[in-house]
Every structure is written in structure tokens, then in C-alpha cells.
Amino acid sequence: MTKFTSFVAKTAGIAALAVGAFSGAAMADGHGFKPIKPIEFVIMAGKGGGADKMARLMQSIVEKEGLSARPLVPNNKPGGSGAEALVAMKSASDPDHTIMVTLNSFFTTPLRQPGLGVDIMTFAPVGRMAEDTFLLWVHKNEGINSFEEFVAEAKKRGSGWVMGGTGKASEDNIITDYLNDSYGLEIKYIPYKGGGAVAKDLAGEQIDSSVNNPSEALGFYESGDVIPLVAFTDERLPMFPDVPTLKELGGDFSYFMQRSVVGAPGMSDAALAYYTDMFTKVYNSADWQKYKSDKSLMGDFMAGGDLTSYWQTQRDRHETILRASGAIK
Amino acid sequence: MEIIAALMDGVWQALQPTNLLLAFIGVVVGLFVGAMPGLGSVNGVAILLPFTFVIQEMTGSATSPMIFLAAIYYGAMYGGAISSITLGIPGASPAVATTFDGRPLALKGQADKALVTAALASFAGATVANVFFTAFAPPLASVALKFGNPEIFALMLMAFATFVGLGGDDIPKTIFSICFGLVLAAVGFDEITGAPRLAFFDIVEFQHGIRFLVLAIGVYGIGEMIWTINSSRYKQTHTEANITFATVTAAIREFPKAWKGTSIGSGLGFFVGILPAAGATPGSLMAYGVTKMVSKNPEKFGQGDVDGVAAPEAANNSASTGAMLPMMTLGIPGSPTTAVLLAGMVIWGLQPGPLLFSNQPDFVWPLIGSFYVSNFIAVIVNLAFIPIFLWMLRMPFTILAPLIFVLSVVGTYAAYQNMFDVWLMLLFGFGFYFLRILDYPVAPAVLAIVLGPIAEPTLRQSLLLSDGDWSIFFTRPIAGPITVVAIILILLPVFKLIRDRLRSRSKEAT
Incomplete structure (x- = not known):
């Protein structure tokens, strides 16, 4: 009975929501902010990658827990390593109804393309949902079992060793550059549209290695096709207790990727407060916490001024990295 | 045997009242969104x-919600054909090739034949794909893994070749049309360097690229409408569509004539569907091209050939089942809809x-069982609704034309919530109308805007891999043969031309 009534209530709710979404006549309350139309939920990456899966999970949690008065409508804008998404956000016609899931291309793409005229500090800091981690993966058929063996083999093959990654001058490219510079390697980097395609091509031995996030490589890790060699984190990941960190092996390098939700520049304070509240609830939901531990995500929730100062630090760090690698002058 | 037992059990699960009801609702919803221009299975x-x-809360399992969503996906593949045939506007992108011959058939007063063929070919395509899926899903996943960038590019090359290598059409005009489509496909951000391209007048909307559906609705909705208005001036303009039970059964009995298109569509569609990155739209366009190429009378294509309806419809259903394969076995979606699934x-x-497959058999098998059940429901519902669709056709064109115009505008806006795309759609509609007056084929341009975004990055990634050495497309075991076949297909018209010249010369000599 209770299930049935809750079913009726939810169905009615969804129907009302759909009607309301199309009427567009509903007005915001005098106090605070409530979305009056479907919220555009921009995803700064292609379908099937880590960012995409996570964004769609967030959307599902919002729907499941009934956290938003209007539905979130996911919209992938993967073009130009996130440039398409950033420009769309900058020119959003209704900043109060436009939010985006970002990753580190949020820092790198505006640095590489000043012509876009995007200043990330003007974006609204809704909330950081996690920091994603990176591992180095190779196919099991390579017969490589440690990072030392990887370095030896990659050195031997020179530019015949191929690393696949998401986008150019992106997270994956930064890590590849670091490996090349610090270990005297000449790995060839091939940019892909999304992490899902990279994972697939590593499993199919089209490429020799990847630096996928755990969420992207997990399926093929569990099936035994790919093996992790080293983690680019400060401490070992609970899910991969036998995989050493690069720091243990003497490298002075760790790298994380933010999984944050941002509002379009020009978002009102009331709207920002509304979305921060929504995503705080998403963060605290059982589904999100489970996903976080299942996929080896780290980092606590962060919003407002804390998040903007985190952005400042990250942007400065990326500027240094990109300058050193020659990606920007 | 193990598989058959598991499948029987799965079908039984799918036939349980709750699941059956969900499949039925899903199919009807899918038929509707598929038939509405602008809305597709992804919406x-x-x-x-x-x-x-x-x-999920009610049934306590993940299978029932998946059965529901999968039924929408299949229903939409059937539904897309309906507006392609009756209105000439592709209801959803995978149905664009169905307009090529479905619409001419409808204009000839044979809409019932077109609709029946579409429904039965869809069912045949889905069934073939289901059987493949049931028997070979895990091994086929490893085939999909063998397709790296060079292989996928070679396949795209072959798709273009089928359109160039067709006799009948004017070859230079076909190539021009393909190039025009490729230019349109290049608008937007460059995926590899991240630089914006062809963003005319610094208009932000151009940076998103030109969406396929905008072109398709413009060309086939608006362009086709103007064409019909122009060619039917001073004539009786409503379409004959007398439908009785007898005409439908006659059409069903005639369906085996379309065996060629159906079998090519079923096989090719499934194969293209299982490759991540492709999906149902490229699958149906390629099936159309190949069927036209092997046909004994390719000149009838575009004039209303049943094979031309059967091929894309069998292919888009087959591809949609195929696209479930990389999604389930590799965790990689092959189409926008499977990304949501x-x-x-x-x-x-x-x-x-x-x-x-090994960890969740109690999810997988009932779902596969539901593939069969849902498609069976879909074909029955679709056939039963045909009289209603034909009723739309009986409207005089003076009423139908404004309706097409309104649906095109609303459909484009519904798809992207963006007025810019609506203006662009109208511009394409008028532009392609003029191209058509000048006798340029528009289908190759449509093909190019679908395949361009797949062909370009795979070409560039392949050349990065080989340090710019083009031999990579010939030396790899899978890419090599495909490239060679593609090049032969492209050169076919040249051979024909030389042969004809030689013949006429030897005639002159005698």
C-alpha cells in the first residue's frame, strides 16, 4: 500500500513537473531562489568517460531524492577539450538555470586558449564533489608487472610506445609529459575524445598504456585485461593496496582531478545558495558515498570561498606545468 | 544448449505481467517519440x-526498469519510419534514410506498402540482431575491441565509397555533395587541437558545430515541402491512400520481395551498431548505400523502391540492438541513447x-528475453496503427504543408532549445531546395555530416600513430582489406567510364 501510494505520489509529481516545465509561467518565490524551468546541466566531456558517468549519476541522485524543483537536463559539450562547454557557459542566456560538471580542463583550457576570453574565477563555485585519482595502466599481455619494468620497456621502444589519453594538454597529457621528462622517455601521446574510448582501446591493445581514472578502467581491471602499475596519489588507494604510489618510488609528483559543479558566470547569490544546498545533499547521499568509495575517489566537499581559493591554487599550478612543458608561452 | 535454456528462462521472465506491461508501455511511448520530429529515443x-x-522500487529489480527503457529504444526505431514515410520529415535521425524511398512511395499512393515494409523489415532486423546478440555477445565484444582508429576510418571510407561508386547519379555532383557535407561537419571545435573552426562571424552557436538533425529536418522537412509545392502546382494534391484490410495483407505478402534490403540492413546494421562511436544512423545510411549498389536496378532507388525502405529500417533496428552490446559488455555506449541507459x-x-554477463545473469537474460518480446509487441502495435498514420496522408497537401512546416520548426526547437538552430534549419531547407533544382543529390551530404565527425578524428589519430605514414591503412590485418575494397568501389565508376569509352570506340571502328 505504502509503495503504491508513493508510486502514485511520485508519478503525479513527475507529471506535474513535466507540465510545469512546459508552462514556463511559474514564478520564483519572493524569498530565495527556485528554478522555474529545466536546468541545463552541461557536461564538459564526451559520453561514456568518467566525467559523463559521474554527471549522469549526480542527475539520477537529484531525481531519485527529489532534490530539485525542476529536472536537470544533461548536455554533453566535449568539443575542444572543454572549450565548447566553457564558451557555452560564458554566454549562457540564463545563468541561474545553467550549471556544469567540470574537471581539470577547467584550468588548462582557458590557459591554453586565452582567445576564448574565459575567466574561471567568474564562475559560481557550487561545490566540489570529489577529487579523482590517476593510475598508470598497461595491458596484461605486455608482461609488465612493475613501474620499473614499464620504464625499461618504454625506453627501449622509444616513440613506438603509445599512450592514449583524453584531449590535448589535458590531465592525461600532463602526466605523460611528466613521465617523458622525468624518466627520459619518448612516449607518443594520442588524444581521444573521452576516457571510455581510451579504456576500450587499451583493452583491445590498440595503445600500449593509459592513465585512466579508476572509474574508467575498472571494468577491464576486474576482468583482468589491464593492470595498474603506479598511482599518482599521495598515499596508496584503498582499492589497490598493492599498487605503489609514484612518491614511494622516488618521484616527486602527485596529480588529482577535480570533480566540481560550477554555475554560469553571472549566477545570482540566491541561485548559487540553492545549488550548493542541492549538491551538498547529493554529496551526502548514500549513492554518492558508495560511488566515491567504489571508484576510488578522494577529496571532501568544498564550496564557496574555499572552492575559489582551491581553483586559484590549481590554476597557478597548471600554469607552471603548462609553461614548463611548452604548451603555453 | 546452455544458452537456449538461459534464453527460454529470460523470455519467460520478460513475459511476466509486470514486465510485459512495461514493455508494452515502453513500445508505445517509443513509437510516439520516434514519430515526432525532433524527439528521438534519446529524449x-x-x-x-x-x-x-x-x-525499481516497486519491482525490486534492475531488470524491469531496463526492459522499460529498452522497449522505448526499440519502439522509437519503428516510430521513426512513420513520419519519414507519411510526412517526409525524419522522425528521428536513424530514420533519415527511410525518407529516401519511403516518401516517394507514399507520394505514389503506396504509403501502406512503405509502412508495412518498414515495420516488417524493422522486425526482421531486430530479430536477426537478437539472435546474434544471444549467441555471440561476449565473443563479439572482442571483435569490437579489434577495431582501432585505422579500422574505423577504413570503414568510414567504405561508407563514402558506396555513395560515390553508385551508378546512376552524377559522380562529380555526388562528390561535391559529400564535400559540402564534410565542410558542414567540420564546423565547430577541432577535437584534437581544441581550436574553433569555421565559426563564421564569431557566432557562438557555430562553435557547437552543425547538428545533424538540423540539416536533416531542413533538407527533408522544409526542402522537400517546397519541392512538392513546386512540382504539384495546378494539380490535385492529396495523396491516394485507400486502406483496407486487404491492401495491408497484400503488402505483407509482398514483403519477401524486399529480402535483399532486409538482409543487408540486418547484417550491416548489427555490425556497425556494435562498434562504439557509430550507432544506428551511420548503420542505416550505409545499409541504404550498399543495398543500392548491389541492386539490379539502382536507378529505381530514390523513386520509391521497397528495398530502399527495408534496408535502412532493418539496419536501424539491428544497429540499436547491436549498440547494446558494447554498452553492456564493455561499458562503452555506442550511441547517445545507450549513454543514458x-x-x-x-x-x-x-x-x-x-x-x-558472468556476474549478473539474472539481469542479462531477462533483458535479452525482453528484446524478443518487445520487438514482437512493437511490430504488432505498429501494424495495427497503420490506418491512423494513413489518415494523416489523406489530408490535402494544402493542410499538410503548413503542418510539416510547423512540425519542422517545433521539432528543431524541441531538440536543442535554440532559435539559432531553427533559422539554420530553414536556411538549409531553402539552400538544399536550390541544390535539388540544380540536380545535386542531397543524400551524400547528409551521409557526410553523419560520418565526418567519426572519420576525421579517427583519420588524424591513425596518422599520429603512424607518424604521418598512410600505409597504416593498408598494412593492418583488418584495416587493409577494408581500405582496398573501399578504393576499388571509388574507382568503379572510372572503370565503367573507360569501358564505355572503349566500347563506343570499337563500335565506331566497325
């Missing part, structure tokens, strides 16, 4: 995804990937 499953959490599976607590 249907995305809008109803929240509803599946309620279903994948998201659903994650929140229902499943881990799509190589281990899904």
Missing part, C-alpha cells in the same frame, strides 16, 4: 529515466563491463 529514455527509479544501469547498482 524518450532521458525523460523517463527518473520514472525507472519508481519502477548506461547511466541508468549504474544507478540501479549494476556494473556494465566485461564481467556483467
